[in-house]
Amino acid sequence: NAGVMQNPRHLVRRRGQEARLRCSPMKGHSHVYWYRQLPEEGLKFMVYLQKENIIDESGMPKERFSAEFPKEGPSILRIQQVVRGDSAAYFCASSPGAGQFNSPLHFGNGTRLTVT
Amino acid sequence: AQKITQTQPGMFVQEKEAVTLDCTYDTSDQSYGLFWYKQPSSGEMIFLIYQGSYDEQNATEGRYSLNFQKARKSANLVISASQLGDSAMYFCAMREGGTSYGKLTFGQGTILTVHP
Numbered sequence: 119n120a121g122v123m124q125n126p127r128h129l130v131r132r133r134g135q136e137a138r139l140r141c142s143p144m145k146g147h148s149h150v151y152w153y154r155q156l157p158e159e160g161l162k163f164m165v166y167l168q169k170e171n172i173i174d175e176s177g178m179p180k181e182r183f184s185a186e187f188p189k190e191g192p193s194i195l196r197i198q199q200v201v202r203g204d205s206a207a208y209f210c211a212s213s214p215g216a217g218q219f220n221s222p223l224h225f226g227n228g229t230r231l232t233v234t
Numbered sequence: 235a236q237k238i239t240q241t242q243p244g245m246f247v248q249e250k251e252a253v254t255l256d257c258t259y260d261t262s263d264q265s266y267g268l269f270w271y272k273q274p275s276s277g278e279m280i281f282l283i284y285q286g287s288y289d290e291q292n293a294t295e296g297r298y299s300l301n302f303q304k305a306r307k308s309a310n311l312v313i314s315a316s317q318l319g320d321s322a323m324y325f326c327a328m329r330e331g332g333t334s335y336g337k338l339t340f341g342q343g344t345i346l347t348v349h350p
Contacts, residue, residue, distance in 0.1 A: 151337055160238075160325055160340040161279075174337065209279060213336050219329065220267055220286055223338055225279035 120145065122212050123192075124226035131200045131233050139195040139229045143212030150193045151223060152185060155207040167193060200233045207231075236260065238326050238341035246347050247316045254301070255311040255344045257326030263287075265331025268309040269338060270300070273323040282324075285309055287331075316348045 123142040131137050143150050149168055153161040163177040167187040178185065182200075187193040197204055207230050211223035239258045247253035259268065270282040285293045285300045293300040301310040313320055323345050327338040 149336065153340075160342045163337050163339065166337055207277065211279075215336075219265070219331070219336070220284055221336065222269055222281040222284060223336065224281070225271075227278045230277075 122147075122210055122224050122226035124208075124210050124229050126229060127227065128230045129232070131231065133201055133233055134199050137197040137200050137204070137231055139197075139208050139210075139231070140192045141195070141210030141212075141226060142192040143210075144224050147212035147214050147224070149213045149215060150187050151211045151213075152193075152195050153209045153211065155209060155228070157206075161209060164195075197231075200231075202233050205231055205233045236341075237330075237339045238328055240326055240341035240344050242344045243342075244345045244347065246349060247313075249318060249348055249350050250315055252312060252314045253316055253346065255313070255324050255326075255346065257309045257311065257341060259307050259309060259326075259328050261307075261328065261330050263331040267329040268300070268302070269327040269329070270298070270309075270311045271325045271327060271340075272320075273325065273343070274319075275322070279325075283311070313346075318348050318350060321346060321348045 125140050151166050152164040155161045165178045165185045166174040182198045184196045207228045209225050209228045211225045266287045268285045272280045283293050283295045283298045285302045292302050297314045299312045323343045325343045326341045
């Protein structure tokens with residue numbers, strides 16, 4: 119049973135370019151969460167999505183960042199006009215549903231974004 | 235206010251000894267869950283153990299146990315018989331019952347180093 123798949127594993131972008139990070143949840147999971155981790159820090163919640171719906175984007179920067187989880191295909195975290203401060207590890211996690219309170223989030227291996 | 239506080243930036247332990255990693259939390263919810271994750275240097279997030287707020291017994295999973303003190307709002311992770319492979323960053327996280335979905339809030343983490 120494949121786990122959460124994220125790609126690319128590493129992404130290098132120049133300032134001003136766009137970054138697209140992809141996440142395929144575990145089979146049977148319909149809930150996706152994106153987190154950002156700066157070096158030597160914990161994971162900060164960014165956005166929570168179900169298929170075709172953004173449920174909570176309270177942790178998402180107001181500008182340049184967007185996320186989607188279409189009916190078909192992976193979830194995408196998009197960062198437009200990247201700046202050096204966007205350099206971080208971005209983790210995607212999935213869960214089968216919000217009703218299973220004791221269910222852990224299953225994380226992918228992350229995408230390490232470096233902005234030069 | 236911090237929801238999850240891990241006061242130990244770094245901990246050292248001798249191989250085969252036990253170690254306790256501290257975690258305190260802040261919530262006004264009666265229903266909540268506490269999770270511990272391990273992040274080795276390779277970067278992936280590995281779920282270790284879960285404790286529910288209504289669980290009367292402390293959770294255990296192999297060499298991991300959770301010292302849950304509800305009145306003190308602490309959920310310390312105990313690793314027994316430490317191994318070199320336990321060297322990693324450890325994160326405490328909480329899911330609050332008031333939310334209608336399953337996001338986790340993470341602490342800053344504790345870096346554990348196991349010495350031979």
